[in-house]
Amino acid sequence: MRIVTADEMKALDQAAIENYGIPGLVLMENAGIRVVDLIRRVIGGLRGRSVTVFIGKGNNGGDGLVIARHLLNMGAGVKVLSIVNVGEISGDAAVNLNIWRKMGQKIFSVHQGDGINIVKLALMKTDLVVDAIYGTGFHGKMLEGAGRVIKVINKSGKPVVAVDIPSGLEAGTGRVNGPCIRASHTVTFGLPKLGLYLEPGAGYAGEITVADISLPAVLVEKEAPRRYLLTDECVKRWLPPRPASAHKGNFGRVLIIAGSRGMTGAACLTGAAALRSGAGLVTVAVPETLHDIMEGKLTEAMTVPLPDTGDGSLSAEARSRILSLLENMDALAIGPGLSLAPETISLVRELLPAIKIPFVLDADALNALAGQVSSILGSLQAPAVITPHPGEMARMMGVASKDIQADRIGNAIKAAATWNVATLLKGARTVVAAPEGVVFINPTGNPGMATGGSGDVLTGIVVSLIAQGLEPGRAAAAGAYIHGLAGDMAAKEKGMMGLIAGDIVSVLPAAAQELATLP
Numbered sequence: 230m231r232i233v234t235a236d237e238m239k240a241l242d243q244a245a246i247e248n249y250g251i252p253g254l255v256l257m258e259n260a261g262i263r264v265v266d267l268i269r270r271v272i273g274g275l276r277g278r279s280v281t282v283f284i285g286k287g288n289n290g291g292d293g294l295v296i297a298r299h300l301l302n303m304g305a306g307v308k309v310l311s312i313v314n315v316g317e318i319s320g321d322a323a324v325n326l327n328i329w330r331k332m333g334q335k336i337f338s339v340h341q342g343d344g345i346n347i348v349k350l351a352l353m354k355t356d357l358v359v360d361a362i363y364g365t366g367f368h369g370k371m372l373e374g375a376g377r378v379i380k381v382i383n384k385s386g387k388p389v390v391a392v393d394i395p396s397g398l399e400a401g402t403g404r405v406n407g408p409c410i411r412a413s414h415t416v417t418f419g420l421p422k423l424g425l426y427l428e429p430g431a432g433y434a435g436e437i438t439v440a441d442i443s444l445p446a447v448l449v450e451k452e453a454p455r456r457y458l459l460t461d462e463c464v465k466r467w468l469p470p471r472p473a474s475a476h477k478g479n480f481g482r483v484l485i486i487a488g489s490r491g492m493t494g495a496a497c498l499t500g501a502a503a504l505r506s507g508a509g510l511v512t513v514a515v516p517e518t519l520h521d522i523m524e525g526k527l528t529e530a531m532t533v534p535l536p537d538t539g540d541g542s543l544s545a546e547a548r549s550r551i552l553s554l555l556e557n558m559d560a561l562a563i564g565p566g567l568s569l570a571p572e573t574i575s576l577v578r579e580l581l582p583a584i585k586i587p588f589v590l591d592a593d594a595l596n597a598l599a600g601q602v603s604s605i606l607g608s609l610q611a612p613a614v615i616t617p618h619p620g621e622m623a624r625m626m627g628v629a630s631k632d633i634q635a636d637r638i639g640n641a642i643k644a645a646a647t648w649n650v651a652t653l654l655k656g657a658r659t660v661v662a663a664p665e666g667v668v669f670i671n672p673t674g675n676p677g678m679a680t681g682g683s684g685d686v687l688t689g690i691v692v693s694l695i696a697q698g699l700e701p702g703r704a705a706a707a708g709a710y711i712h713g714l715a716g717d718m719a720a721k722e723k724g725m726m727g728l729i730a731g732d733i734v735s736v737l738p739a740a741a742q743e744l745a746t747l748p
Contacts, residue, residue, distance in 0.1 A: 230439065230460050231453040232421045232670055234401035235365035241419065241452060245444050253321045256418075256442050257288060261295025263440035264359070264392055264416045268300065271388065271414060272357055276304030281355040283378065285362040285396075286313045291322030292392045293361025294329050301334065308351050310337045312362055312375045340374050348378055352385040360410045361392040365400035365422055376408035383411050391415040394422055395433045403430030411435075418442045420449065421458050426670055427637070428657045456638075456668040459710045465744045467707050469697045471507075480509030481696025484558040485689070486551060487565040488515040489573070490541025493522050495566025495592070495685045498730050500530040502689025503562070505737035506711070508696050514554065516543050542570035548580050560587050560696035564594030565685040573597070582608040587695045590650075591616045591688040599624060606648040612701045614651040615644070616688055622654055642668060651702040653691070655684060659709040663702030671706070673713025677725025678733065686733050687712045715740040 233241070245251045272278055282297045284290035294309065301307045309329065311318075315336050318326050329336070339347050352358070360382070362375060371379075379397060382389060389412045394400050397409030403424040412435040417425060421439050424430040457463070471480070483503045488496035493515070500513040511530040515523050518541050520534035533554065536546035555561060561584060567573055577597040581590075588611060590598075595617055598605055602625050606613070615625075622640065623630040633640050637660050645652040645662035654660045659671040691708035695701055712733065718740055719732040 230421065230458045230463070231449060232423055232426065232456050232458040233453060234423055236401065237454060238365060238400075238419060238422065241444060241448060244448055244452060249445050249448065251443065253288075254324060257291050257321050257325065258295055259442040260292045260393070260418045260440065261299060263418070263438075263442065264292070264296050264390060265299045265303075267414060267416050267438055268296075268357065268359070268390055271390065275300060277306070278357070279306045279355045280308075280357050280359060281351045282307060282309045282359040283362050283382070284309060284311050285375075286317040286319070286322065287364055287366065288320070288322055289361050289364030289392055290318060291320070291325045292364075293359055294322065294325035296359055296361065296392070297334075298325070298329060298332065301332070307334070308337065308355070309334070310339050310348060310351060312340050312378055314338065314340060339378060344374070345377055345381065348381050352381065352387060355387055358382055358385070358387050358389045359392060360389055360396050360412060362396035362410070364393050367394075367396065368399050368401075370407045371397055379408040379410055383408075388413040389435075391434070393417050394424060398424050398430045398433055400424040403427030405429050405433065409433050414438065416440050419444045420453065423638075423670070426458065426658055426672055431658065455666055457670070459669050459671050459673075459706055461744055461747055464707045464710045465747050467699060467703050468741070468744065469507075469699065477509035480507055481559045481693065481698070482510045482557060483508045483512065483692050483696045484554055484561045485511065485513045485565075485692070486535075486543075486561070486563040487513065487567055487685075488519055488523070489543075489566055489568035489570070490516075490519065492566030492568065493519055493526065494682060496523065497526045498682045498685040498734065499562060499565045499689040499692075500527055501734050502686040502737065503693040503696075504529050505734050506690040506693035506708075507741065508693040511693075512554070512558070514551065516541050538570060538572050540570065542568040543573045543576055545572050545576050545579070547576055548583075551580060552583060555584065555586055558586055560589070560692050562589040562591065562688050562692035564591035565688055567593035567597075569593055569596055578605055581605055582610065584609070584611050587612045587614075587701050589614045589616060589688055589692045589695070591684065592621075595621050595625065603648065606650055609650070612651070614653060614691055614695070614701045614705045615648075616653045616655060616684065616691065616705070618655045618684065638662075638668060638670075642666070651705045653687075653705040653709060655687070659713070661702065661706040661709055667702065669706040669709075671709040671713055673710050674716050675713075675720050675725055677720045677728035678713070678716040680729055682730030683716070683733060686730050690737070711737065711740050711744070714743070718743075
């Protein structure tokens, strides 16, 4: 599903009106009806229920007036409160204002005088609030009066349905610069907005419903940006089939180069995740002095000892052995728990340009590139996925972590284009950017996954999907989605506090099954 900024959505709406002849009033009517559908699901029967609709002067307020009209017709008691002088309402919103008045209904202005007392009284007697104050065009800070109203709404404890986007949230960035509606539900129109899925905005949106308002599909396909919100349906389409006649060789051979003294767990988690994600054969290669430990930890994966420095890290002599192993592999993951021993850094830097199968770079393999990122990645012979967290990305790009977080999407796109690698930028709402400019936003996952080893699990999933035949960019996107889905399932079972990486691994088959059984 495409995901857009406010300006991109505005352009699509305008194109639907001008190029396809769909009147703005039709789009507004459709939007209002979709919100009413959601409200009916939230509170059940409408007859005898009380709803308070807050409106502003723009089209978002017009949507609110459509919602009020339909709720009234269905038997609800509806109060409409305007945070602006109603004389400021114009365009399509004014048409719906006139309809509301001709139905004999009042508008209560709360923008001055004792307006805040009217707000408090209305909220005492309402079952649900509709937020139609500011739409996707909002940015910066709101007027003081509107801010006071929003604070009172948030303190009321009443369920709030936000129309298109919570008022006070920037649709293109997810930024919140002052009072902002904390919605229990958001119904967003046409396509999802970036600000609903980027932090901190995602924390204000509640449960998100993307509502069809009759934008022509051909318009969206032609004009919307190549930026996608990952969904169950999308990821299911990408997953490779598993025919009844298949054998283990059909599902890919994975080599994982990982581990150092004190970090054998990273290698184990990556190997286990690769297996639990469907890889047919997984080999975990570790420093020789750690090999006996790994054989005791891993049962289903094969293990291989590699030349060791004697301190539990890989020596430069491991290069030829690794290249020999790769001759029989479909995909490689390198980096989890590898250490930053000088010889290991030299090994990574010399090895990467010689690899001829798709591979995933994670953790210490990324840190080994420091100071030589462009020269090494520019010399790769095979498609690659990098999986940095914001700190690693900052070191690779020579900026501060806060600069990466300030524009996660832009930085992921820049990295993918500059280095010609699929870039998976980890963190809340993982971003995956492919070198050709396609971007994916992952909505799955939870704070409980912020635990040691979670990234190693992700690497194992991504390399497994590559080995099973997915193009690296899609493998990274699907891997992020499945990783988050498994984390959500594990959190539902165990809670977020105390969730560990092994819990995520154990749920991976169930997550894949959930996708596979979608209608």
